[in-house]
Amino acid sequence: DTEVTQTPKHLVMGMTNKKSLKCEQHMGHRAMYWYKQKAKKPPELMFVYSYEKLSINESVPSRFSPECPNSSLLNLHLHALQPEDSALYLCASSRRRGAGSDTQYFGPGTRLTVL
Amino acid sequence: EDKVVQSPLSLVVHEGDTVTLNCSYEVTNFRSLLWYKQEKKAPTFLFMLTSSGIEKKSGRLSSILDKKELFSILNITATQTGDSAVYLCAVSPWYTNAGKSTFGDGTTLTVKP
Numbered sequence: 001d002t003e004v005t006q007t008p009k010h011l012v013m014g015m016t017n018k019k020s021l022k023c024e025q026h027m028g029h030r031a032m033y034w035y036k037q038k039a040k041k042p043p044e045l046m047f048v049y050s051y052e053k054l055s056i057n058e059s060v061p062s063r064f065s066p067e068c069p070n071s072s073l074l075n076l077h078l079h080a081l082q083p084e085d086s087a088l089y090l091c092a093s094s095r096r097r098g099a100g101s102d103t104q105y106f107g108p109g110t111r112l113t114v115l
Numbered sequence: 116e117d118k119v120v121q122s123p124l125s126l127v128v129h130e131g132d133t134v135t136l137n138c139s140y141e142v143t144n145f146r147s148l149l150w151y152k153q154e155k156k157a158p159t160f161l162f163m164l165t166s167s168g169i170e171k172k173s174g175r176l177s178s179i180l181d182k183k184e185l186f187s188i189l190n191i192t193a194t195q196t197g198d199s200a201v202y203l204c205a206v207s208p209w210y211t212n213a214g215k216s217t218f219g220d221g222t223t224l225t226v227k228p
Binding site for chain 2: 004041042043045048056088090102103104105106107108109
């Protein structure tokens with residue numbers, strides 16, 4: 001199983017809402033990532049979890065709050081977002097070490113619209 | 116700061132043509148260069164290159180890395196309409212924690228019938 005799943009596929013939220021994005025993988029990967037991708041731009045790294053601990057936070061605003069409850073799950077909690085946060089949010093996973101640890105497997109993404 | 120530049124930014128060809136996509140990079144402590152294909156949603160992995168001069172091949176796609184000149188090329192022969200996508204190049208440095216890849220802006224390939 002080389003699949004990363006993400007829910008929901010689409011999300012529309014107001015600026016005062018609280019919502020969460022979910023990501024799951026069962027490949028035994030111990031590194032998981034959140035990316036934000038705007039139209040016609042490459043993915044921008046937001047967070048990296050390594051062995052369920054946050055290892056990289058790319059100066060992301062606190063209205064985005066990641067959580068890694070176990071080795072298969074990754075959440076991104078959203079609160080008080082701005083319209084400019086509208087984007088495709090991609091989750092990815094990879095091996096933590098060894099051959100191929102740079103290869104990331106991406107989920108299909110959540111298309112987020114903030115009104 | 117690590118940097119990845121892809122060229123051309125966009126390319127329109129006809130089915131059967133051969134295309135070459137370019138990726139140049141500047142990265143501290145280079146470890147690997149990766150190519151991904153992105154259609155409507157998630158990027159999908161194509162190749163990972165770590166050594167100079169060794170061609171990786173998968174069907175009509177091939178890629179090679181030159182660590183001296185700091186670039187890679189992705190070749191697609193006998194293009195098909197299904198090859199239409201954005202092709203992303205990313206570089207990963209040696210890093211104490213899980214990988215922090217830097218992506219290029221991508222090359223948008225359109226293959227016309």
